[in-house]
Amino acid sequence: MVGIYTNHDLADSERRDLVFSGNLLLYGRNAATDALAQGAIELITAAFAPHEPQSAQFQLSVEEFIQIAGPLKTQFTNALRTKEQVRAVLEAFGCDLDDTYFDVPRLRIVPHGGYLSSGVSYAYKAHRDIWYASPTAQVNWWLPVFDVTADRAMSFFTEYWEKPLKNSSAEFDYGDWCAVGRKMAATQVKEDTRKHPLPQESVSVASELRIAGTRGEVIMFSASQLHSTAPNQSGATRFSIDFRTFSLKDLRSGRGAPNIDTKSTGTTIGDFLRASDFRPMDPGIIEKQHVA
Numbered sequence: 625m626v627g628i629y630t631n632h633d634l635a636d637s638e639r640r641d642l643v644f645s646g647n648l649l650l651y652g653r654n655a656a657t658d659a660l661a662q663g664a665i666e667l668i669t670a671a672f673a674p675h676e677p678q679s680a681q682f683q684l685s686v687e688e689f690i691q692i693a694g695p696l697k698t699q700f701t702n703a704l705r706t707k708e709q710v711r712a713v714l715e716a717f718g719c720d721l722d723d724t725y726f727d728v729p730r731l732r733i734v735p736h737g738g739y740l741s742s743g744v745s746y747a748y749k750a751h752r753d754i755w756y757a758s759p760t761a762q763v764n765w766w767l768p769v770f771d772v773t774a775d776r777a778m779s780f781f782t783e784y785w786e787k788p789l790k791n792s793s794a795e796f797d798y799g800d801w802c803a804v805g806r807k808m809a810a811t812q813v814k815e816d817t818r819k820h821p822l823p824q825e826s827v828s829v830a831s832e833l834r835i836a837g838t839r840g841e842v843i844m845f846s847a848s849q850l851h852s853t854a855p856n857q858s859g860a861t862r863f864s865i866d867f868r869t870f871s872l873k874d875l876r877s878g879r880g881a882p883n884i885d886t887k888s889t890g891t892t893i894g895d896f897l898r899a900s901d902f903r904p905m906d907p908g909i910i911e912k913q914h915v916a
């Protein structure tokens with residue numbers, strides 16, 4: 625059973641308990657999440673000027689769109705200001721900044737229709753983040769930049785919280801994934817030809833759920849939750865922000881969501897930064913712990 629909790633005033637550890645039991649947590653905009661969204665809007669508006677960002681795709685060729693969207697996404701992700709804004713969000717939510725690690729936030733740009741669904745706008749098929757070697761202790765944070773409607777949202781398939789789905793995660797190794805990514809960057813290949821872990825049977829949409837929030841509202845969910853990019857049929861480009869967190873204490877104690885069907889190898893934890901000082905996570909901390 626998946627519950628939807630709206631605006632519950634909870635300690636971070638209590639929130640993680642709910643997330644690790646499959647619940648979705650929704651929070652209204654606060655000053656920190658609004659600043660993160662507004663920061664993105666500034667960059668997006670400047671990048672697409674003189675076009676209105678949500679309708680720019682109708683004035684631009686796909687090539688022109690990619691030339692704007694690619695550098696924009698990189699700029700957003702790499703800006704120190706973005707990381708500081710994420711830290712402010714974590715602080716606003718009462719996370720312990722010395723124990724909380726986050727990966728760099730991503731700006732997702734999902735155009736309307738069949739305009740572009742690969743490369744800079746890769747449309748994720750149904751997946752659990754743990755298929756991509758994320759830790760089960762991971763919490764995903766997802767925020768609309770501009771208001772989202774159900775026909776340009778993301779999809780959850782909540783029945784799979786308890787039900788395994790046949791998938792190709794056994795063929796996914798995070799080390800190989802990064803090596804291919806680095807090679808692609810070196811040869812400046814625009815299209816993402818990496819082998820994503822995918823469902824190997826049809827996905828039931830009986831429990832499909834789309835949450836249509838407004839600017840700076842937050843959806844928190846577990847890395848074990850099955851979700852996808854919903855096909856955008858809204859007539860406007862979707863812009864959203866997502867990032868992931870974990871608590872080092874959770875990693876150390878093995879606390880997290882269940883893993884019912886994932887066989888990927890490697891781990892993404894080395895990509896995470898400590899919220900207090902942006903120091904990269906040392907995966908050795910956990911490995912040493914396991915040896916001890």
Ligand SMILES: [Fe+2]
Pocket residue numbers: 748751752753851
């Ligand atoms: Fe995901």
